[in-house]
Amino acid sequence: MVTSSSPRPEPAEVARVTSEAAELLEILWGRAPTTPVSASQMRVLFILEHNEGINLRTLADALGSTPPSTSRLCDRLQAVGYVERAASSISRRELRLYLSRRGRTFLAEVRSRREQxxxxxxxxxxxxxxxxxxxxxxxxxxxxxxxxxxxxxxxxRTA
Structure with a gap:
């Protein structure tokens, strides 16, 4: 609830209310399970959706994580068919990460439940x-x- 009588609320007040709204959204959306995907894995899917073909290091940087931890997240997502890995056309040692068709379908279903x-x-x-x-x-x-x-x-960024 907005407590300011000012017609122009300060950014700090709006940030506080926005944070509260985000927490309520997490609770509301938490009622609709995203199994078999954890919150960290959801972040990976969202990042890959907007950054097709990024490499593991770039993904790890985006997550604020380490490449080994990020690789394990991707292993689990690949095991359920949501992520695909492909060799880079630039370097055979580098893998590119992509959201699979099944991963895209999963995200669409999650978004639909959230919107409802x-x-x-x-x-x-x-x-x-x-x-x-x-x-x-x-x-x-x-x-x-x-x-x-x-x-x-x-x-x-490492492309």
Whole structure:
């Protein structure tokens, strides 16, 4: 709940409420199991969806993890058919990681379940508040995407 009487809330206040909303979303979405995939493995799938053909080191960097730990995550995802590995056309020693068709289907199903859970909550909101939320979220997505792309451009990436 917004506590500020100011028409222009400070970023810190919005961050606090956004964090609270994110925590509630995790609880709401946690009701729909993503078995056989852990939260860390979900992050791998989301990253691969947007970065087809990245190598293990780049994926590990994106996860803030080590290549051996990331390799084990990918081993498990490959075992359930969600990730594919292919030799790089540049170096035979390097493997490229791809989301498989089954992995894409899995992500689509997860998103569908999440959206259904959200629709139930959003249906309880007045239309004007949903409109304001949509506008705010669109601006948030644009700003977050720009910041992520900027970070990717300045970070050390191994293609």
């Amino acid at each position: 859970a959200l629709e139930s909550v959003l249906a309880q909101m007045p239309a004007a508040k949903r409109t304001a939320l949509l506008q705010g979220l669109e601006a948030f997505v644009a700003a977050a995407s720009a910041e992520l792309h900027e970070a990717e451009g300045t970070g050390a």
